[in-house]
Amino acid sequence: MSSILLAEAGAARPSPVAVRRIRLPLGLVLPPALFVAVLIILWAVLSATGTIPRYILPAPDAILAEFVKNHAVLTKHALFTTGEALAGFLIGNTAAVLMAILFSYSRLMRDAFYPFALISRAIPIVAFTPLLVLVLGRGLPPVIAVVSIAVYFPAFLNMMRGLASADVDCHEMLHTLSATRWQRLKIVDIPASMPYLFAALKVSASAAFICALVAEWIGANTGLGYLVVISGQYFKLPTLWAAIIVAAALTLLLLAAVVTAERLLHRWTAAPAEL
Template sequence: MSQSALSKRPADAAGVARRAGPTTGERLVRAAEQSWRPLALLLAALVVWWVIAAAELIEAYLVPSPGATLDVLTSKAGYLWQHTWVTTYETLLGFAIAVVVGVLAAVVMVHSSTVERTLYPILLFAQVVPKIAIAPLFVVWLGFGIAPKILIAVLIAFFPVVISMVTGLKAVDPEMLQLSATMGAKPWQTFVKIRFPASLPHLFSGLKVAVTLAVTGAVVGEFVGANEGLGYVILQANGNLDTPMLFAGLLVMSLIGVVLFVVVEIAEKLLLPWHASRRDTSATTTF
């Protein structure tokens, strides 16, 4: 049989076997295998926490018991939810702005070496400046409203987005670009069909880092000047030596970061099913 005939054979022809996708039971088993280790580590940390509190190895006003923290989470659920929503809103808005501006900046930098050489040192300088040090300036300039918190979240989340996007756009196979140019593709067609899709795996890697940093940025802004949000809750609890509330605020803040990370992870899986790390099915020959 000729090579051309082989290339035209359908996937379900004799000699070609398509491996079926995993069943629901297999997915559950895989999820359990992937999650039992972090769950076991979390359980061990809770046990250590409980032992320290029960044995009074550390004073209760320094490290509250898990029970006292849980009691705050349940009895003050409404209060915590109100401030959690504020922090989540600031985080999401700051993250969205960072993604839009970061992607646009990366595209411009990749297509203009002059812009890249001009902007890259500035971006690096802005990244290494401690945001907690300049946050009071934003409060002075923008007031005690939501704007300073969003701005700090943008500044913290922006750098991972732009760096990952630049890396992705530059990682395209040069032969693919030469092929598209040979076939007469216009620059915007090459970007839409080749460069941008190829950069998405790198971009999502940066997004997963950026979304967790955006939570930190929003909370840092609330530390400096705010009357609502989890940063405000943590700051007030620290001033009043209310460590159960302090730990509750920290747990909720961590939960926000974990949930947003998982959301980005799910979006990556849905949008990039073609990527090698996301493939569940494959075609294999039986010759």
């Protein structure tokens, strides 16, 4: 009887691992939420006392009123920027993965072009925006091109490192089993490259909206970047800061989507030490 009661008590009491899993999301969310709350309170106090001039940083209630009053305008420009950033994010990263796989097939191409890919990291891609505007015209094409180029190189270089990190012993075993190059790529190389690829995707997620905004300053007539420039020229600072906050929120959403995908694919994206 006592053994049955003990068994029931053990079944009713969650394991330490289960407790950690339940508390983990709260532990991740609570500290940043408290920090943001304290930051907003400090911001409101400094603005109310005049320590920070309102022509530099409006009060939180002024920005909140801007969200309420001009939500349609903010939504319109946010949708435009989101489309540009996501299109560039998908195009650049897809091209990077395909080119890395192609280079893994051809040693000649890798030796010929890989050094230029390394050198390209030192080139400020946004500086070429005026040239892209001249070639592609104003609007979507130059902005998408800037975002695609900006996210391409981190993904390409990390994907190349990931493909090169594949286990040699696994390759030899598959070679003895007469596996084709494609089969070795699918079974060994691509899974080995996933942690490197997702590390690059996190960087690209942060860079996509930033590059889209900067490109819109020069080559677009709509979008959050365009709204920031116009609002600054007419000293509409609540609108300017509202656009900046929306852009930051969209960046965090894209980054959260990448992190969620990485966790859902943990079996393939985890480093060997984590398995």
